Amino acid sequence: MHKLKFPKNFLFGAATAAHQIEGHLNNDWARWEKIPGNVSDHRTSEISADSWNKWRQDIRLLKNTSQNAYRFSIEWSRIEPTPGFFDKKVIGRYREMIDELNKNNITPMVTLFHFTLPLWVADIGGFTNRKTIDYFARFAGRMAQEFGRSVELWSVLNEPNVYINKGYFIADWCPGKKSYILGVKAFFNQISAHKQAYISMKKANPRVKVGIAMNMTAFLPAGRNIFDRILSRLARWIVNEYFIGRIRKQLDFLGINSYASYKVQAKKPILSGKIADSLYQLLIEAKRWRLPIYLTENGTPAADVDRQKFIQGNLSQLSRAIADGTDLRGYFYWSLIDNFEWSSGYTMKFGLHDINRQPRKSAKVYKKIIEENSK
Ligand code: IFM
Numbered sequence: 185m186h187k188l189k190f191p192k193n194f195l196f197g198a199a200t201a202a203h204q205i206e207g208h209l210n211n212d213w214a215r216w217e218k219i220p221g222n223v224s225d226h227r228t229s230e231i232s233a234d235s236w237n238k239w240r241q242d243i244r245l246l247k248n249t250s251q252n253a254y255r256f257s258i259e260w261s262r263i264e265p266t267p268g269f270f271d272k273k274v275i276g277r278y279r280e281m282i283d284e285l286n287k288n289n290i291t292p293m294v295t296l297f298h299f300t301l302p303l304w305v306a307d308i309g310g311f312t313n314r315k316t317i318d319y320f321a322r323f324a325g326r327m328a329q330e331f332g333r334s335v336e337l338w339s340v341l342n343e344p345n346v347y348i349n350k351g352y353f354i355a356d357w358c359p360g361k362k363s364y365i366l367g368v369k370a371f372f373n374q375i376s377a378h379k380q381a382y383i384s385m386k387k388a389n390p391r392v393k394v395g396i397a398m399n400m401t402a403f404l405p406a407g408r409n410i411f412d413r414i415l416s417r418l419a420r421w422i423v424n425e426y427f428i429g430r431i432r433k434q435l436d437f438l439g440i441n442s443y444a445s446y447k448v449q450a451k452k453p454i455l456s457g458k459i460a461d462s463l464y465q466l467l468i469e470a471k472r473w474r475l476p477i478y479l480t481e482n483g484t485p486a487a488d489v490d491r492q493k494f495i496q497g498n499l500s501q502l503s504r505a506i507a508d509g510t511d512l513r514g515y516f517y518w519s520l521i522d523n524f525e526w527s528s529g530y531t532m533k534f535g536l537h538d539i540n541r542q543p544r545k546s547a548k549v550y551k552k553i554i555e556e557n558s559k
Contacts, residue, residue: 188503188557195291195514196554197253198246198536199481201298201342202262204523205235205242211261212306213299213526216358225529232524233539239281245520245537246290249551250558254285255339255397255480255516257295260323261302267319275330282334293337293439293480293516295397296324296381299347299357299526310359311370311377320377325384332389339439339480340381343399344374344427356527375430382434395437397480400424400470402445402462411450419448420469428473437513438473439480442466463498467505467512476511483518485525485532491546499553517550 190196203213207230217228235242246254262274285292297320301310305319324340350357352367382394403419405412428438445462446455459465463482470477479502484494495517506512522535530539536547 188500188553189507190503190557191506191513194512194557195253195293195478195516196550196558197251197255197291197293197514197516198520199255199516199518200235200242200257200520200523201295202257202259203229203298203300204519204525205233205521206259207231207234208236209259209261209300210265211259211300211302212310213358215303215306216360222358222360223527223529225531227524227529229524233521233541235521238541240284241541242520243281243284243288243290245541245543245547246285247288249536249543249547250554251550252289252554252558253291253293253514253516254520255293255295257298257342258327259300260296260305260320261300263327264302264323265304267304270326279331279334282331286334291337291514292335293339293478293514294327294331294335295339295342296320296327297340297377298342299351306359311373312361312366314373314376317373317377317380321380321384324381325388328385328388328392332385332392336391337393337395337437337478338385339395339397339478340385341374341378342397343441344371344378344396345423346399348374350526371427375427378431379434382431393436395435395439395478395480396428396431397439397441398424398428399441399443399481400466402442402459402465402469403448404446404459404465406447406449406456409450412448415450415454416448419446424466424469432473435473435475437476437478438470439478440466440470441481441518442479443482461501461504464501464505467502467510468508471510476513478514478516479512480516481518482515483534485534488544488546491536491544492549495546495550496553 355362403416405416445459447457519534521537522533522539525532
């Protein structure tokens with residue numbers, strides 16, 4: 185494979201989320217996943233990869249594969265299990281982990297909402313209740329105060345568009361409330377929650393860089409006719425751009441989670457096929473925001489041979505986008521390790537490592553690319 189080109193200090197990392205790897209949680213998803221029928225393999229996140237206890241092993245996996253960054257989430261329900269009570273022991277445990285990452289020259293990027301809520305927040309209606317905006321901003325400010333000196337990068341909300349779609353429109357994820365009215369309310373309250381979180385985080389520590397991890401889909405018109413072109417532009421605006429446009433002034437960087445691409449046509453089926461270099465396309469489109477960009481997630485649950493090609497192919501698209509002027513600062517593969525994939529339980533395996541932390545060949549392929557491109 186030819187040498188790719190990445191800027192000096194480029195972050196090569198992997199991503200996880202607390203609920204998917206830590207185990208031992210008592211939040212709204214933990215309650216929801218126990219209801220029969222909600223998770224396809226009838227399993228729960230109860231133990232998962234047990235990263236709450238085995239986090240040192242996770243850092244070792246990062247080290248062994250030469251990664252220099254780790255995106256993970258801090259679990260609100262652990263830190264603030266009841267309103268206004270911030271658990272010092274839990275904060276201390278996350279601090280230990282963050283310090284260990286920094287000691288190993290692994291840059292942390294921290295997410296504050298990755299689909300789960302403390303029970304006391306869920307029980308007032310979660311993001312459908314405007315009070316949650318203030319509670320979330322208070323939590324975010326406190327986290328910036330606690331960790332702001334050791335964590336610069338914050339992908340505050342993870343995939344608000346997916347959360348609303350799956351939680352309220354399709355309703356096959358927690359909170360599983362099928363209602364367009366509630367979904368739209370939660371969507372706009374998340375916009376406000378991001379803005380308020382930005383204010384309280386900057387107040388607590390002006391040094392923090394506040395971003396988002398937005399799930400973005402590449403769309404192209406299937407044909408050259410005007411209808412396909414309008415529809416494709418509309419899809420891009422709704423899925424990728426609207427939320428970002430509303431919080432643009434409260435963003436220090438843009439995080440993109442990329443999994444899907446579609447050709448769009450006015451006749452059925454509306455979504456008609458994939459796009460070959462969708463990552464490249466997304467990155468070029470994202471230049472319009474004039475922000476530093478991180479690929480905060482990108483991964484595949486396919487067989488490992490395909491994952492190896494996926495990583496090679498996608499990193500070469502990134503290198504091309506950088507050469508064409510994208511201010512891309514880092515890439516986080518999803519995921520470091522197999523984990524609890526929401527309503528699919530453990531049936532989808534995205535990991536560079538299996539759940540017992542054994543490396544797959546793709547972990548070695550990634551390591552090789554990182555080493556060759558960090559010289
Ligand atoms: O596992 C999820 C993650 O929580 C959010 N982004 C997509 C991943 C794979 O489906």
